[in-house]
């Protein structure tokens with residue numbers, strides 16, 4: 135026993151001093167001596183077990199790599215045998231760029247792990263994500279929630295997910311959006327006041343941070359009728375942002391080895407208890423108080439109505455349809471799925487308009503023309519914004535060139551297998567499309583995929599239709615983003631204000647966008663000086 139302890143201590147010490155090469159030989163010698171100090175038969179048996187296990191694992195991996203009908207598929211060499219290649223890429227936060235390069239090198243099918251393939255083929259969208267395919271979400275999603283307790287985002291069960299989604303989907307429909315506009319107007323006024331302060335001092339503004347504060351407050355007010363107060367504080371409140379960040383970091387990495395999730399989840403929870411606890415309590419208190427009262431009457435269809443009100447109305451019509459737990463789950467989903475994603479997309483538009491001044495000039499021209507004709511006023515409505523084709527093209531292009539999610543949307547091939555990109559994938563294989571890869575497919579989008587060119591959404595109708603069909607930023611099919619319209623609403627309303635009223639001057643105009651991929655691809659170190667401009671009318 136004590137020999138084991140010593141051995142462990144020696145190994146730990148050796149590991150800690152790993153970078154001290156002078157000590158390494160000595161460490162190895164001491165560890166060897168510790169091993170050899172075990173009873174001889176015991177150490178021979180241990181050694182044999184170790185070698186046998188190693189040989190078994192290697193043979194299994196070799197067999198699996200060679201026996202698969204997909205052995206002809208290409209990709210990084212190591213990914214054929216181990217998920218460690220994928221883990222390393224995801225860990226470094228650069229997966230989406232590597233993923234694009236690999237498709238440029240190997241074509242429409244790229245192996246990214248022993249049983250997992252990234253696909254780049256417009257025809258695959260319907261096969262993988264269409265409702266007829268019955269492809270279920272991959273195990274990567276398991277790490278995005280409580281172990282063994284599926285949620286609306288990670289549920290593998292197609293029927294249960296569809297039933298859950300049906301309960302709440304009417305609240306997210308396009309016709310219901312008008313009731314959310316006043317909440318956006320509120321937050322935009324505060325954002326405007328903050329930007330005016332920055333403009334008066336010529337301070338450098340951390341754009342991703344402020345779009346995040348804005349998006350958090352908007353989704354808070356839309357969902358709960360109350361802002362978190364990020365725009366007032368200008369910084370994280372009670373560690374909420376930090377908590378969501380580390381949850382994403384955790385889920386994107388642990389999802390690769392999702393069998394570890396039931397163990398690691400609790401550790402992660404303990405480390406992030408404060409922010410998560412605050413967020414859940416904040417939401418729970420509001421939901422409980424609100425559910426104790428009847429919802430405001432819904433006679434005026436255009437009156438402001440946050441999500442809790444919308445859910446209460448669904449419950450009034452049919453109490454069986456939705457309960458408090460469903461409402462809590464939807465509120466948490468709104469806030470965790472709808473804040474960073476919208477902030478990333480807003481930042482993408484601002485960043486690219488700074489980089490591509492001709493697009494900015496054309497957008498301003500369209501907006502100023504609309505003001506002159508009296509078609510839009512101070513708080514532009516969603517309806518008015520939808521009639522501005524260049525604005526809509528700018529938003530779409532911002533979402534194409536920098537999709538908020540940067541990993542493949544993995545799905546498991548169902549019984550009977552499936553032919554994708556001309557290749558037969560056996561049942562149980564994980565396949566998926568990464569929105570970054572789809573948005574950079576040159577056959578669909580043209581050779582200038584790295585350019586921010588909103589005009590590509592205003593070209594020949596047939597060409598645009600193909601682009602729309604391979605636009606994967608919000609996913610596709612029955613698991614497509616539930617909050618897509620909310621983000622489009624938010625962006626359509628705030629971008630005109632930012633573009634018309636402010637000039638953004640990047641601190642480093644020539645630098646490319648720095649990012650970190652934690653499933654959400656967050657921009658980093660993008661600071662601008664903001665100046666007030668007078669709107670031409």
Ligand code: HEM
Pocket residue numbers: 286287288299467468469471472473475476479537538539543544606607608609610612613614615616617618620621
């Ligand atoms: C620009 C902003 C957004 C982007 C780019 C985005 C992206 C996505 C993507 C790619 C998916 C599909 C994931 C998959 O197939 O694995 C998804 C799902 C989802 N999104 Fe969004 N999202 C955005 C905003 C929002 C907002 C504002 C909300 C809520 C208010 C939201 C709620 C959800 C939910 C609940 C799902 C799961 C849907 C399901 O599985 O049925 N998202 N989103």
